[in-house]
Amino acid sequence: MTTAAPVLSDRVGLAPLGWLTLALTVLLAPHALNQPAWVVALALLSVGWRYMAARQGLRLPGRWLLALTALAATVGVVATHGTLLGRDAGVSLLLVMTGLKMLESRTPRDAMLTVFLGYFVVVTHFLYSQEIPVVLYLAAAMVLTTMALIRLNAVGPPPTLREHAGLAGLMLVQAIPVMVILFLLFPRLPGPLWGMPQDEPAARTGLSDSMSPGSISELLQSNAPALRATFPDGPPPAPLRYWRGPVFSAYDGRTWRPLPDFPYSPDPEPPLAPGTLTYSVMLEPHHNRWLLALDRPASVPAGARLNPDYVLSTRRPVHRLETYNLTSAPAAPLESELNPQRREQNLQLPGGAAPRARALAEAWLAETDAPSEVVQRALEFFNREPFRYTLSPPRLDRDPVDQFLFESRAGFCEHYAGSFVFLMRAAGIPARVVTGYQGGEWNRAGGYLLVRQSDAHAWAEVWLEGQGWVRVDPTAAVAPERIEQGIHAALSGDANVPAFLRRGEGLGMIMTLRFQWDYWRDVTAYYWNGWVLGFGPDRQREFLERLGLGHLDWRGVVGLMVGLLLAVAMVFGLAFLWRNRRPQRDPLARMYRRFARRMARVGIAPHPHEGPRDFAHRVARERPDLRDAVTRFTRTYEALRYGPDPDPDQFKALRLHLRELS
Amino acid sequence: MSLTPLTQASRNTTLQQILDQVGGVILGKPHPIRLALACLLARGHLLIEDQPGVGKTTLAHALAKSVGLQFQRIQFTSDLLPADILGVSVFEGAGKGFEFHPGPVFTQMLLADEINRAPPKSQSALLEAMEEQQVTVEGTTRPLPDPFFVIATQNPREQAGTFPLPESQLDRFLMRIRLGYPDAQAERALLQGRDRRDLIAELPAHLSPEALARLQDEVARLHISEALVDYLQRLIARTRDPHHYARGLSPRAALGLLAAARAWAALDGREHVIPEDIQAVLPSVTGHRLAPAEGTPGNPDQLTRELIEAVAIP
Numbered sequence: 001m002t003t004a005a006p007v008l009s010d011r012v013g014l015a016p017l018g019w020l021t022l023a024l025t026v027l028l029a030p031h032a033l034n035q036p037a038w039v040v041a042l043a044l045l046s047v048g049w050r051y052m053a054a055r056q057g058l059r060l061p062g063r064w065l066l067a068l069t070a071l072a073a074t075v076g077v078v079a080t081h082g083t084l085l086g087r088d089a090g091v092s093l094l095l096v097m098t099g100l101k102m103l104e105s106r107t108p109r110d111a112m113l114t115v116f117l118g119y120f121v122v123v124t125h126f127l128y129s130q131e132i133p134v135v136l137y138l139a140a141a142m143v144l145t146t147m148a149l150i151r152l153n154a155v156g157p158p159p160t161l162r163e164h165a166g167l168a169g170l171m172l173v174q175a176i177p178v179m180v181i182l183f184l185l186f187p188r189l190p191g192p193l194w195g196m197p198q199d200e201p202a203a204r205t206g207l208s209d210s211m212s213p214g215s216i217s218e219l220l221q222s223n224a225p226a227l228r229a230t231f232p233d234g235p236p237p238a239p240l241r242y243w244r245g246p247v248f249s250a251y252d253g254r255t256w257r258p259l260p261d262f263p264y265s266p267d268p269e270p271p272l273a274p275g276t277l278t279y280s281v282m283l284e285p286h287h288n289r290w291l292l293a294l295d296r297p298a299s300v301p302a303g304a305r306l307n308p309d310y311v312l313s314t315r316r317p318v319h320r321l322e323t324y325n326l327t328s329a330p331a332a333p334l335e336s337e338l339n340p341q342r343r344e345q346n347l348q349l350p351g352g353a354a355p356r357a358r359a360l361a362e363a364w365l366a367e368t369d370a371p372s373e374v375v376q377r378a379l380e381f382f383n384r385e386p387f388r389y390t391l392s393p394p395r396l397d398r399d400p401v402d403q404f405l406f407e408s409r410a411g412f413c414e415h416y417a418g419s420f421v422f423l424m425r426a427a428g429i430p431a432r433v434v435t436g437y438q439g440g441e442w443n444r445a446g447g448y449l450l451v452r453q454s455d456a457h458a459w460a461e462v463w464l465e466g467q468g469w470v471r472v473d474p475t476a477a478v479a480p481e482r483i484e485q486g487i488h489a490a491l492s493g494d495a496n497v498p499a500f501l502r503r504g505e506g507l508g509m510i511m512t513l514r515f516q517w518d519y520w521r522d523v524t525a526y527y528w529n530g531w532v533l534g535f536g537p538d539r540q541r542e543f544l545e546r547l548g549l550g551h552l553d554w555r556g557v558v559g560l561m562v563g564l565l566l567a568v569a570m571v572f573g574l575a576f577l578w579r580n581r582r583p584q585r586d587p588l589a590r591m592y593r594r595f596a597r598r599m600a601r602v603g604i605a606p607h608p609h610e611g612p613r614d615f616a617h618r619v620a621r622e623r624p625d626l627r628d629a630v631t632r633f634t635r636t637y638e639a640l641r642y643g644p645d646p647d648p649d650q651f652k653a654l655r656l657h658l659r660e661l662s
Numbered sequence: 663m664s665l666t667p668l669t670q671a672s673r674n675t676t677l678q679q680i681l682d683q684v685g686g687v688i689l690g691k692p693h694p695i696r697l698a699l700a701c702l703l704a705r706g707h708l709l710i711e712d713q714p715g716v717g718k719t720t721l722a723h724a725l726a727k728s729v730g731l732q733f734q735r736i737q738f739t740s741d742l743l744p745a746d747i748l749g750v751s752v753f754e755g756a757g758k759g760f761e762f763h764p765g766p767v768f769t770q771m772l773l774a775d776e777i778n779r780a781p782p783k784s785q786s787a788l789l790e791a792m793e794e795q796q797v798t799v800e801g802t803t804r805p806l807p808d809p810f811f812v813i814a815t816q817n818p819r820e821q822a823g824t825f826p827l828p829e830s831q832l833d834r835f836l837m838r839i840r841l842g843y844p845d846a847q848a849e850r851a852l853l854q855g856r857d858r859r860d861l862i863a864e865l866p867a868h869l870s871p872e873a874l875a876r877l878q879d880e881v882a883r884l885h886i887s888e889a890l891v892d893y894l895q896r897l898i899a900r901t902r903d904p905h906h907y908a909r910g911l912s913p914r915a916a917l918g919l920l921a922a923a924r925a926w927a928a929l930d931g932r933e934h935v936i937p938e939d940i941q942a943v944l945p946s947v948t949g950h951r952l953a954p955a956e957g958t959p960g961n962p963d964q965l966t967r968e969l970i971e972a973v974a975i976p
Contacts, residue, residue, distance in 0.1 A: 588889075589976065608974030611938035643934045644885035 012111045014054050015158060019148035020111060020118075021051040024102060026141045027121045031095055034128045036080050039092045042073060043099030050103045061103065070100050091124045111152050118145045130533050132524065143168045177568045185561035187554045188537040206286030207245045207435050207456060212255040213400055216414045216435070217391055222453035223518070224284070226437055227292055228526055230448045231279045238439065239483065240277070240330050242295040242459070242471065243451060245436035246288075247309035253350040254400060256418060256433050261307055276329050282448075282529055283322040289314050292436060294328035295471060301326060308342070309432075310334055310469075323534045333468040338430060346430035346463065354401035354422060361426035371429045371464055375472060378423050382416065382477040385409065389479035413438075413482075416474040417458040430463035434471070438483060446523040588641050591654060595633060598661050602626070612637055626661070633657035673877065674931040679868050680728045681929070687724040687861050688717050688841075690848025697839050697946050698725055698813070700925035702874075703881045706836020706918060707792050707812040709777075709950070716841045718815040719773060720858050726771040729874050730867030731809065734769035736788075738780035740823065744787035748797045762799065767791050770807045770871055774814040778824040785827060788812070789834050809874050829909070829951075836918045837946040877928075884924040885934040892976045893937050894920060897944070900973055901952060907965070909953040919947045937975045944970060 024047045032040045052058045061069070073096040074084070081089035098117040105111045122138050122145070146168035151158075159167070206226060208215055227243070248256035277294055291304055291312040301324035304312045314322075338346075364377045386409055393411040396403045401422045404415050417433050424431035438457035440449040459473040476483045531539075544550055544557070552560065592612070599605050604623055606615040616634040620627040636654045640646045677699070684695050698721060701708040710718045719735070726733035736747060749765035766772065767788065774788055791797045792812050796805045814835065817824055832838070844852060855861075869877065894916065902910030911919070920935075922943035927935045948969070949962035 607971075609941075609971050611936060611941060611975055613936055613938050614941075638936055639934075641889050642885075642887045642936045644887075 012054070012105060012108055012152070016108075016111060016148065016151040016154075017051055017054045017105075019144070019151045020102070020105075020114060021047055023141065023144040023148045024098065024114070024118055024121075026144055027118055028095060028099070030125065030137070031091070031121075035088070035092055035095060038076065039080075039095050043095045046099030046103040050105060060106075066100060066104055070097070073097075073100070087127050091127065094120060094124060108152055112149070115145060115149045115152065118148070132528055139172075142172060146171055174572070178565060181561060181564045181568065183535070184540070184543065185557050185564070187557060188535075188540050206284070206288065206453065209246055209288060210255050210257045211248055211414055211418070211433060211435060211458060213396055213414070216456050216458060217412065219453045219456040220391055220412070224453045225522065225525070226286075226451045226453050226455065227281055227283045228443075228446075228448045228450050228529070229279050229281045229294075229440070231277065233278065235442050235449050236277055236294065236330075240294065241439050241449075242457075243292045243437040243440075243455075244295045244297065244311065244434060245292050246290055246434075247311055247461075248433040248435065249309075249346050250348065251350060251418075251422070253353045259309070259345055261313070275331055276327055278325075278327045280323065280325040282526070282534060283318060283324070285319050285321060287317050287319060289317050291318070291322065291324060293326050295330060295434075295436075296328060296332060296334055297326060298329040298332060299325075299327045308335075321529050321533050323530070323536070323538070335463070336466070336468040338463050338468075343430050343463075346432050347425050347428065349422065349425050354399055354405075354426075356402045357405055357419065357422055358426045360405070361423050365427050371427075371462070374427045374429060375424070375462055375464075378420060379472070379474060379477040382420070382474050387411075387416075387478045389475070389482060413458045413475045416478060417460045420460045420472065420474040424460070424462050432461050432469075434459050434461050438473075443519065443523060443526070445520070446526045448526060450522055450526075587651075588637070588654075591658065592637060592641075595637070595658055595661070598658070599630075612641075629657065629660045633661065670931075670933070673880070673928075676868050677929055677931075680725075683728045683865055683868070684721070684724045687858055687865070688721050689852050689855075690844040691717075691721075691841055694839050694841050695721065695725075696926075696929055697837060697943070700922055700929055700943060701837045701946075702729065702809075702811050703878055703925035703928060704836060704918070704921035705809070705811075705878050705882075706921065707814070707834065709832070709835040709838040710813060710815045710841060711818060711838055712815070712841045714776075714817065716843060717858075718813075718841060719775060720862070721841070722771070722773040722813040722815075723862050724865060725813075726773075727862055727865040727867065729869045731770040731811065731871060731874070732807070733771050733773070734766040735773040735775060736766050737775045738777050738784065740779055740781065742780040742784045744784050745799075747784060747787050748791065748799050751800050762802070762804070764804070767797060768804075768806060770809055771811045771813070774812060776817055777814040778816045778826055780825065782825055782828075785825065785831065788814075789831050792834055807871075809871055809878065829953075832950045833912065833914065835950065836922060837943070838950040839946050881925050881928045882921065884927055884932075886920065886924070887934065889976055890935055890937065890940070893973070894940060896973045896976065897940070897969060900969060901948070904955060906955055906968075906972075907952055908955050909951070911948060911951055915948065915951050919944065922947050941970050 025044060028040060028043050028047070049058065050060070053060045074093065077089055077092045077096065078084055081092060083089050084093060094117070098114065098121055101110070101117055102114045105114050119142075122142060125134060125138055143165065147164055150164060150167055150171075158164075207219070246258055249259045250257045276298065279294070281292065283291060291301065291314060293312050296310050297306060297312055300306050300312065304314045304324070307313050335342075360381075361374075364374050368374060368377070388410050389412055390410050391412055393404075393415065394408045396408065396415075401419050404411055405419050405423075414433075414435075421431040421433050435456070435458045437451045437455040438459070439455045440451040442448075443450050457475070459471060459475065461469040461471055463469050473483060535543075541550070544552060549556075549560070596606050599619075602623070604619055604626075606612070610618075612634045616627075616630050619630045633654065636650055636657055640650050640654060680699060681692070681695060684699075685692055688695060698708055698710075702725070710721070712718060722735075723733060736742075745765065747765050747767050749763050749768065751760040751762050753759070754761045777785060777788070787797075791806060792810075795808070795810050796803055798804075816827070843849070897919075898911050898916050901907050919940060923935050923939040926939040926943050927933075930939070945963065945966040949966050952962065952965050952969070954965055
C-alpha cells in the first residue's frame with residue numbers, strides 16, 4: 001500500500017490510454033510481417049483489451065491470469081523459435097511483454113513504462129529493415145508515442161490536436177542535434193550494426209549458390225538493386241561489365257554447383273595491365289558469402305579472400321550493405337596452369353546424360369583438333385540454328401541439355417551457358433559456368449552504375465592452353481543485344497516479360513513517369529545507403545579526417561561526442577533561462593530592486609508579493625528610524641510607477657531618496 | 663448632501679462620512695463595510711454569506727440609507743416564484759386590459775435575503791435581472807433603475823433546506839464577504855446601545871442616486887498603470903495554471919477585480935490604483951470563483967492568500 005499523496009491521480013485516464021493504444025497498435029502491427037502471427041495477435045489483443053476495459057468497463061484479467069499468460073507466452077516463444085536469444089526470439093518476447101504490460105497498466109507509472117517499451121519496439125523494426133519508407137513510418141510512430149507520453153503527463157484541459165502533435169514534433173525536432181552527434185561520433189564497431197546474428201534470412205534475393213533450370217529467371221523478374229558501383233575514371237564500356245559471382249563446376253545432369261572450397265588463394269595481384277579498372281562497390285545484402293567484382297578481381301578487400309575460382313568470398317554472409325574498393329584487370333590471364341585434379345573437375349560429366357549433345361561434340365572434334373576451333377564451332381551452332389532468347393522457355397524435364405539443344409531451342413543465359421559448358425566438356429575442353437550480373441544502368445544524377453537483380457546473368461569459361469580461363473558468352477551468340485544493351489533489348493517482343501524490362505517499346509506517359517520515379521528513387525536510396533546505412537568505421541574515419549580530427553583515437557572521439565552533447569544541453573538550458581528571464585529593461589523596476597537590496601542590507605526586505613506601501617507601513621512599525629526616508633522613497637516610487645502622467649523630475653527625486661537610504 | 667460634481671476633497675469627505683455612519687450602526691466591522699461600499703462604487707453586486715443575525719440586513723439597510731438609495735427587501739423562501747420578484751401583469755377589467763404591477767426588483771437597492779433558500783428558478787430570475795439590469799415579463803422588457811445594487815445574503819451552504827448557487831450564478835456577484843461575530847468590545851457597545859432600527863431611521867443621506875452614479879463613473883476612470891496591469895495579468899495567469907487551480911478566473915472576474923481595486927483606491931482617496939488595492943479586494947472578489955486543483959486542499963481564504971503570496975509584484 002502506498003500512502004504518499006498522489007500528485008498524479010492514481011488511475012490512467014481514458015484519453016491517455018487511447019493515445020497509448022493508438023501508438024502501440026501502429027508500432028506492433030507491422031511486426032506481423034516478420035514475427036509469428038500469434039505473437040503480434042496476442043500483443044495487439046492485450047492492448048485492445050486494456051483500452052476496451054477502460055472504455056466499456058470490461059473486466060481486466062486478474063494477477064494470476066496475467067502471470068500465467070506471461071509464462072505461457074514465454075514458453076510459446078521458446079517453442080516457436082527454439083530459443084529465447086537472438087533477434088527473432090528477443091523481439092517476440094518484447095512484443096508479447098509490451099502487450100501484457102499494457103494490459104496490466106493501472107497507474108500512470110505503469111503506462112509510462114509501457115510508453116518506454118513502445119520506444120524500444122521502434123528500435124526493433126530496424127533489425128529487419130532500414131529503408132527510407134520504414135524510417136518515415138517509424139518517425140510517424142515516434143510522434144504518436146511521444147503524443148501518448150505527453151498526454152500521460154498533461155494536467156488540465158486536453159490540448160487541441162494541433163498543439164498536441166506540434167509539441168510532440170517539437171520535442172523530436174529538439175532531439176535531432178543529439179541524434180546527429182551520436183550518429184556521427186558514436187564509436188563504430190566493425191561487423192553488423194546491431195551485432196545480432198541473422199537467425200533466418202527470410203527472403204534471399206540475389207544469386208544462389210547453385211544453378212538449376214529456372215533459378216535465374218526468378219531473379220530476372222526483380223527490379224531490386226543488386227549493387228551500385230562508382231568509377232572515378234568513368235564507367236567501363238558495356239562489354240566489360242561482367243560482374244563475377246559464384247562459379248559452378250560440378251554438374252549432376254540438372255543442377256550446377258560450386259566445387260568444394262578449399263583454403264587456397266591464388267596470387268591476388270597479377271601484374272597491372274593497361275585497362276585496369278578502379279572502382280568502389282556498394283553491395284546490397286544477399287545473405288551469401290561472396291562479393292561481386294568486375295571480371296577479374298585484381299585486389300582483395302579487407303575481410304574477403306580470393307578463392308581458386310577467382311570469386312571473392314567472405315567469412316560471414318553479407319547481411320548488411322557492404323561497401324568496398326576494388327581493382328579489376330579485365331585482360332589479365334587467369335590460372336594459366338591447370339593442375340590435373342582441377343582439370344578433371346572441370347571435365348566431369350554425369351554418365352549417360354545427353355547422348356545427342358555428346359555426339360555433336362565428338363563430330364566437331366573429328367573435324368578439328370584445336371580447342372579454340374571447337375569453341376568457335378559451338379558458338380556458330382548457337383548462332384546458326386534457330387535459337388531464341390526468352391524468359392519463359394518451355395519446361396525441360398527429361399534430359400535438359402539434349403531437349404534444349406535439339407528440340408525447344410528457347411531459353412536464356414542459364415540454358416545457353418549450361419549447355420555450352422556441357423558441349424565443351426564433351427569435347428574434352430575444361431569448362432565451367434560463371435554466374436553474376438552483366439550490364440547495369442548508368443545513373444547520371446548519382447554518378448554510379450546501378451546493377452539490378454534483373455541483370456543477373458550466367459556465362460561460360462573455357463580453359464585454353466596458354467591463355468588460361470577465357471570467358472565465352474554463348475548468350476551473345478544468340479542475342480548479342482542482351483550483352484550490349486541489356487536485357488530489355490533482348491526481350492523486345494516477348495510478351496511474357498515484366499513491364500520494367502520492356503523499355504523503349506512505345507512507352508506511355510505513365511511508364512515514362514514510372515521510370516523517372518524509379519530512377520530518382522534509386523538515387524535517393526544510393527545516398528541513403530552510402531551516407532546513412534553505410535556510415536561504418538571507414539566512413540566515420542574519413543569524416544573525422546575531413547574535419548582534421550583524424551588523429552583522435554576512440555577515446556578522443558567519445559570525449560568529443562560527450563563534449564558536444566554537453567554543449568547542446570547547455571544551449572537548450574540557456575535558451576530556457578533566456579525565455580524565463582526577468583525583464584531587466586524597466587529603470588523604475590531596477591530602482592526598486594536596488595531599494596529592496598539596500599533594505600535587505602539593513603535587515604528588512606520587502607517580500608516579492610508585498611506592495612511598496614504595505615512595506616513602508618511595515619518599516620514604520622518595525623524600524624521607526626527608517627520610516628521617513630522609506631516613506632519618501634515609497635511615495636515617489638508609487639507616483640512614478642502607478643500614478644497618472646509620471647513626472648521625469650520625480651525620477652531624479654527618487655534617486656535622491658534612494659541615496660538618502662544608504 | 664451634495665448634488666454638484668464632487669471635488670476630490672469633498673468626495674473623500676463624503677465617502678468617509680458614509681463609512682463612519684454605517685460603522686456607527688454595524689459596530690466593529692470597518693473592513694466588511696468598506697468592501698460593501700467598494701462593491702457599490704464598482705457597480706457590482708454583493709453577496710454576504712454568514713450566520714443569521716450577524717447584521718446582514720442591518721448593513722444593507724444602513725448602506726442604502728447613507729447613500730440615499732431607495733430600498734426594497736425580498737425574503738427568499740422555498741415557495742418564492744419568479745413573479746414574486748419581477749412583478750406580474752394583472753387584468754384590470756374591460757377597457758383597461760392588462761396592467762403591469764412591478765415586483766420588488768424595481769428598486770435602487772435590493773436586499774435579497776437568504777437567496778439560497780429559494781428554488782433555482784427564482785434565483786435565476788433575480789440573477790438575470792442583476793446581469794442585464796432589465797427584466798422581461800410577458801415579452802415586454804422593462805429597464806431597472808440606475809443605480810441598481812443587489813445585496814444578497816446566503817446562509818452557509820451546510821445548512822438544511824438550501825439550494826446552493828451554482829458557480830455560474832456566483833460569478834454574477836462581484837464580491838462575496840463575511841461579517842462574522844463582533845468582538846467583545848463591539849458586542850458590548852451593541853448590547854448597551856440603542857435599537858438599530860431607530861438608528862437607521864435617523865440616518866441622513868450623504869449622496870443622491872444621481873451623485874452616486876457620477877461617483878461610480880469617476881471611480882471607473884481612475885488611473886491604471888502598465889505595471890499594475892502586469893501585476894493583474896500575472897495573478898490571473900496563475901489562477902489559470904491547472905497545477906494550482908481547477909478553475910481559473912474568467913475575464914469577467916479580471917474586470918471585476920480591476921473595478922473593485924479602483925473603488926478601493928477611491929475609498930483611500932487616491933487617483934491611481936496600487937497593488938495593495940488589488941490585494942485588499944482580491945479575497946472577496948476571487949474567493950467564490952476559485953476552485954482548488956484536484957488533490958490540493960484549500961478553503962477560499964487559503965486559496966486567495968496563497969495566490970497573493972505566490973505572485974511577485976512587478
